[in-house]
Amino acid sequence: MIQSLLIANRGEIACRIIRTARRLGIRTVAVYSDADAGALHVREADEAVHIGPPPARESYLVGDKIIAAAKATGAEAIHPGYGFLSENADFAEKVIAAGLIWVGPQPHSIRAMGLKDAAKKLMDEAGVPTTPGYLGDDQSPDRLQKEADAIGYPVLIKAVAGGGGKGMRKVNAASDFADMLLSCKREAASSFGDDRVLIEKYIERPRHIEVQVFGDTHGNVVHLFERDCSLQRRHQKVIEEAPAPGMDEATRAAVCAAAVKAAKAVDYVGAGTIEFIADGSAGLRADRIWFMEMNTRLQVEHPVTEMITGQDLVEWQLRVASGEPLPKRQDELSITGWAIEARLYAEDPANEFLPSIGRLDHLYFDAMEERHSGATSHARVDSGVAQGDRISPFYDPMIAKLVAWDRDRAWARQLLMKMLNASYVAPLRTNKGFLYECVAHQDFALGRLDTGLVPRELDRLLPAPSPSQAAIDGAAAFYRAYAPYEGADDYAFRNQNAGFRLNAEPDPEIAFWLNGSRVAGDWTGGMPDYSAILSIRSLGEEGAIVTERGQTYLLQTRYPQSADAREAGDGAMISPMPGRIIAVDARQGDRVAKGQKLVTLEAMKMEHSLAAPFDGIVTELNASEGAQVVEGTLLVKIEKAE
Known part of the structure; x- marks a missing residue:
């Protein structure tokens, strides 16, 4: 078994690998950029090495720095996690050439599946159906x-x-x-x-079905069943589950056999995922499922497979990389229960899901367990951040993966909804309420899935901008019960703008600030009962946190010190985050129409287009192609056309 391991990654996946390595007695080495100097994965590893400035191209994507860090710390092996260099065949070759163990597939397998066109040709030759x-x-x-x-x-x-x-x-x-x-x-x-x-x-009612495969250096290849990743937004997965709803045993056998055939066609070693696209218009059928691509690495959604099979896939990776055979034969693997995973991101659903950057002042996850009818449910949270950490503009803004397992899909779904309500994140905006609405949606509940569900239903899936009045009243009751106060002055402050008077009955209202607006809650009704859709926590004299239908609302007793730069005046188009301008499609003085794309910004490894909010004239243009801008920069000013 490997004795020391360098993890060439960051965040949640680095912490995940460290957890298994520690259980196996393996010494871990983390790498970090300037932006990650105090990150959770750095704090949890046995040793950490600085590898460069915040941009990934100058740190996490520089293979020579990572190999040098492994050599300097005496690490035997390098685990790439996912993303960054995990599917870079040249890097894998350099690792092997340096005398280190590469925890991943052989470089020729990565190359064979790395280019989608070549991979599809190879699958055609191997008899795997393709679109x-x-x-x-x-x-x-x-x-x-x-x-x-x-x-x-x-x-x-x-x-x-x-x-x-x-x-x-x-x-x-x-x-x-x-x-x-x-x-x-x-x-x-x-x-x-x-x-x-x-x-x-393009298949009109597609479902995204993928199969976890694993190979070793002794010629063995197995599958660990399928996952359904059909809930997607802009082709990025939102909710994943295992097994796939509506998958009968005959179809499962056919699809999983095709996945094993695909892996064997490239002499695959280690963890990989064969992704299929299915025409779900008439249910899942083996003759309507086609190979799409292979991911030659561990997947973000691997926990749902671990939960239904009882296997630790990172342990499998480390054992296979050490030269051991697969821990289980195919006939020793089976499905138990159901698991659903939700990806929690620091992003604002109300603002085109743009990343929310800053400090996680309030962060809490309740990894609960419940017993019912003889079964024990299990909640799992994989995270790469802790309260007080910051979400950086340089990397993916994932906060955590919330995974619920139970005896069947209905129970697992209910548990995930409870997990989303019992957790809170503030003051950063997140997609937590959006995730709740996805899981609560009737089509999801009934297993009527396809990759177009989120785009079709997006307006219904966006969380409410503020909690219900009942929730605000409950927050007032919590605040009154738990906020410390020494006397009349403090009590008067807590009842600001609520008509407080000395020698008079206490005013029934308590004022809060929510997103810059004043709201008032009536505390006289008492604290509400906890339910499946509501939870409230007191922040003492600072206010209260309300979670309703998964969405977290921060109710503050003082007006926020800083306003969000995005809330600029009408017609002012503000850079929502740091980034690089890659296209400018307007000039000063141009007449533009509502919805017309004006500036395209590249940030967080994605393109973000800023469009005209109404018909008008460009009166200011402070954007030029190639320029780097900071969050809050005024890029374009539009005045309404007369």
Whole structure:
């Protein structure tokens, strides 16, 4: 067994790997950038090495620095986690050439599956069904347009080297193809250094089904069943679960057998995921499920597979990398219960899901267990941050993964909803309420899933901007009961703007500030009973935290010291985060229409477009292509046209 391990990653996955390594008695080495000097993964590792400035291209993506850190600390092996260098065959080769153990597949397997066009050709040859599309070398816009026209719209443009939803565009009509192609190629070049694309038929009611596979150096390959990752927003997964709803045993056997065949075709070693797209319009059928791509690494959603199989996939990775055979044969693996995972991000659903940057002043997760009808449910939280840490503008803004396991899907779903309510994050905006609404949605409850569910229902899935009056009243009761106060002056302060008078009956209202606006709660009704949709916690003299339908609201007794820079005056388009301007589509003096794209900003490894909020004239333009901007910068000012 490996005795010392360097983890070439950060955040939640680094902490996850450290947890298993510690249980196995393996010494761990973390790496960190300037932005992560005090990060949780650095604090939890046995040793940590600084590798550079905050931008990933100068730290976490510099393979030579990581190998040097492993050598300097005496680490035997390098685990890449996911993202960053995890699917970089050149880096894997350098690790092996340096005499270190690479905890991952062989470089030739990564290369075979790393390019989507080559992978699909390989799968065709291996007899694995693939979706109709164009995988040719001719990348001219005219040829790509002709192929898309021949396939028939809608089509999907996908970066050949893509992943994680980046470099992907759905095109509904031929007239949109040229613009979408340009945008896709630009994002692909920026994210992957390769702007080549392939064209696929877009399936109207698709489901995203993936199979966890594992191989060892002794020629064994097994599957650990399937996951359903159909709830997606902009091709990025939101909710994942295992097993897949509606999957019968015959279809499961066929799909999992195809996944094993795909892994064997590239002599696969280690953890990998074979992703399929399924036409779910008539239920899951083996003849309507096609190979999409392979991820040659551990997946973000691997916990749901661990929960239903009782296996630690990171332990499997470390044992296989140490030369051991797979811990289990195929006939020793089975499914027990159901697991659902929600990805909690620091992002603002009400503002195009833009990342929310800053300090996690209040952070709490309740990893509860409940007993019912002889079964024990289990809640799991995988996180890379703790209260007081900061969400940085340089990396993915994930806060945690909340995973619920129970005896069946209905019970697991209920537990996940309770977990979302029992947890809170403030003052940063998060997608927690959005996640709750996704899990609470009737179609999700009934297992009627497809990748278009979130886009179709987005307006219904966005959380309310403020809690109900009943919740505010409950917060007032909590505040009155738990806030410390010494006398009339403090009590008067706590009843600011509520008509407090000495020698008079206490005013029934307590004033709070919520997102810069004053709200008042009546405490006389007492504290409400806890329920499946509401929880309240006192912050003492600072106010209260209310969680309603998963959404966290911070009710403060003092007016916030700083206003959100995004709440600028009408027509002022503000940079929502630090980033680089990659396109400017307007000039000062231009007349623009509502919804017209004006500036495109690259930040957090994604493109974010700023569009005109109404018809008007560009009166100020402070954006130039290639410029770096900080959060709160005024980029464009528009005045309404007369």
